[in-house]
Amino acid sequence: RKEVEQDPGPFNVPEGATVAFNCTYSNSASQSFFWYRQDCRKEPKLLMSVYSSGNEDGRFTAQLNRASQYISLLIRDSKLSDSATYLCVVNWLNQGGKLIFGQGTELSVKP
Amino acid sequence: GAVVSQHPSWVICKSGTSVKIECRSLDFQATTMFWYRQFPKQSLMLMATSNEGSKATYEQGVEKDKFLINHASLTLSTLTVTSAHPEDSSFYICSARKGLTDTQYFGPGTRLTVL
Numbered sequence: 001r002k003e004v005e006q007d008p009g010p011f012n013v014p015e016g017a018t019v020a021f022n023c024t025y026s027n028s029a030s031q032s033f034f035w036y037r038q039d040c041r042k043e044p045k046l047l048m049s050v051y052s053s054g055n056e057d058g059r060f061t062a063q064l065n066r067a068s069q070y071i072s073l074l075i076r077d078s079k080l081s082d083s084a085t086y087l088c089v090v091n092w093l094n095q096g097g098k099l100i101f102g103q104g105t106e107l108s109v110k111p
Numbered sequence: 112g113a114v115v116s117q118h119p120s121w122v123i124c125k126s127g128t129s130v131k132i133e134c135r136s137l138d139f140q141a142t143t144m145f146w147y148r149q150f151p152k153q154s155l156m157l158m159a160t161s162n163e164g165s166k167a168t169y170e171q172g173v174e175k176d177k178f179l180i181n182h183a184s185l186t187l188s189t190l191t192v193t194s195a196h197p198e199d200s201s202f203y204i205c206s207a208r209k210g211l212t213d214t215q216y217f218g219p220g221t222r223l224t225v226l
Contacts, residue, residue: 043204043217044155097211101155
């Protein structure tokens with residue numbers, strides 16, 4: 001079983017749509033959680049951290065369910081510029097702060 | 112956010128040669144740097160963790176004699192791919208952080224093609 005699992009997609013949505021990505025992780029000792037965005041042939045960039053209480057940043061909402069070992073990202077009012085691969089990432093602080101990346105979910109927003 | 116640079120951004124080399132990739136933290140001191148590899152349509156895979164002044168810790172399955180890592184200062188780590196083969200062709204990305212709980216900042220990556 002992969003340590004971090006995501007549906008690779010692609011998700012093809014029209015502009016303005018709401019889209020949700022899910023992620024599960026296998027290591028219950030995982031201690032912090034993130035969503036990164038990666039554009040084609042570029043490095044990943046931090047989109048947002050994910051907290052158990054849920055957190056929102058503009059059109060983006062992230063949720064963490066520790067009991068189910070499940071992380072989600074909701075994007076509202078999708079823009080063309082949201083097209084990218086979204087990476088679910090967990091941090092193993094008890095292993096020197098290693099970041100473990102999911103495979104990524106590809107999003108394509110069409111006009 | 113903090114800035115991490117990598118050099119070169121892309122390199123093409125012949126099979127059997129060695130290639131050195133540099134990772135620099137430009138505006139902060141990085142006690143730890145990480146090296147990742149990403150094949151097309153796949154996830155970033157951690158290769159090794161490098162702490163300044165000590166030997167790198169390699170992930171299972173990564174050959175330390177093939178991928179030499181040096182972290183001689185708080186702002187520079189290097190990855191040398193020795194005796195490169197076509198299967199080493201990949202996107203190599205470094206990241207750097209100040210302390211254990213700090214954010215990792217990623218370099219722009221180096222695309223290696225081995226002919």
